[in-house]
Amino acid sequence: QVQLQESGPGLVKPSQTLSLTCTVSGGSVTSGSYHWSWIRQPAGKGLEWIGRIYTTGGTNYSPSLESRVTISVDTSKNQFSLKLNSVTAADTAVYYCARTSRYGSGWYLFDYWGQGILVTVSS
Amino acid sequence: DIVMTQTPLSLSVTPGQPASISCKSSQSLLYSDGKTWLYWYLQKAGQPPQLLIYEVSNRFSGVPDRFSGSGSGTDFTLKISRVEAEDVGVYYCMQGIQLPRTFGQGTKVEIK
Numbered sequence: 105q106v107q108l109q110e111s112g113p114g115l116v117k118p119s120q121t122l123s124l125t126c127t128v129s130g131g132s133v134t135s136g137s138y139h140w141s142w143i144r145q146p147a148g149k150g151l152e153w154i155g156r157i158y159t160t161g162g163t164n165y166s167p168s169l170e171s172r173v174t175i176s177v178d179t180s181k182n183q184f185s186l187k188l189n190s191v192t193a194a195d196t197a198v199y200y201c202a203r204t205s206r207y208g209s210g211w212y213l214f215d216y217w218g219q220g221i222l223v224t225v226s227s
Numbered sequence: 228d229i230v231m232t233q234t235p236l237s238l239s240v241t242p243g244q245p246a247s248i249s250c251k252s253s254q255s256l257l258y259s260d261g262k263t264w265l266y267w268y269l270q271k272a273g274q275p276p277q278l279l280i281y282e283v284s285n286r287f288s289g290v291p292d293r294f295s296g297s298g299s300g301t302d303f304t305l306k307i308s309r310v311e312a313e314d315v316g317v318y319y320c321m322q323g324i325q326l327p328r329t330f331g332q333g334t335k336v337e338i339k
Contacts, residue, residue: 141328150319150330150331150332150333151276151319151321151330151333152330153327153328153329153330164326164327165327166326166327167228167327168327200275200276202275209260209262210262210281210282211281211323212278212281212287213264213266213278213281213321213323213328214266214268214276214278214321215278215287217275217276217277218275219274219275220275
């Protein structure tokens with residue numbers, strides 16, 4: 105049974121760094137069959153893709169956040185992480201981690217999600 | 228970025244009746260591999276989104292057959308043949324052909 109679980113501080117001060125971790129069970133973060141993404145959702149609003157990491161450690165980020173985002177993986181803990189620098193109130197949102205998995209010649213994009221973690225940016 | 232536009236933004240449906248949601252993309256989602264990278268998700272209240280449909284018309288594991296997807300190029304539709312109470316929530320389309328991944332604004336489906 106695949107499970108993803110986000111963890112990290114629920115409150116971050118403006119200008120500081122938001123740091124979240126996603127712990128994966130039921131699948132390896134090093135498998136070439138998976139990509140691992142972060143997606144966020146401000147309260148009452150839609151979904152915004154932040155970026156992804158895949159098996160070689162390669163990353164892709166949303167251009168709108170690229171200058172402030174780092175996604176990394178810790179294979180020893182089967183986790184991947186998100187760091188977002190210089191946060192403002194506009195970064196307040198529920199943050200989700202999600203898996204993409206390969207099937208045959210295609211991909212199931214975001215087939216499993218964590219429950220999400222609310223991060224509030226406030227002094 | 229590819230812009231995804233959904234209509235309507237809200238829908239109130241009598242149980243047992245059909246429902247339809249439209250999604251249009253600002254660019255074709257047909258890739259050179261022959262696949263069309265359009266996905267549908269349902270987000271129920273207080274939950275993360277769940278994958279319903281991948282590549283336009285393929286139901287993900289465990290998704291009831293009352294859900295169907297259709298379309299091509301830039302125009303897509305999600306249909307629920309007979310809406311049930313458990314189908315309430317916000318439906319999102321998403322494009323997977325290009326980074327960054329982008330979602331529609333969401334369509335809120337309620338029961339009358």
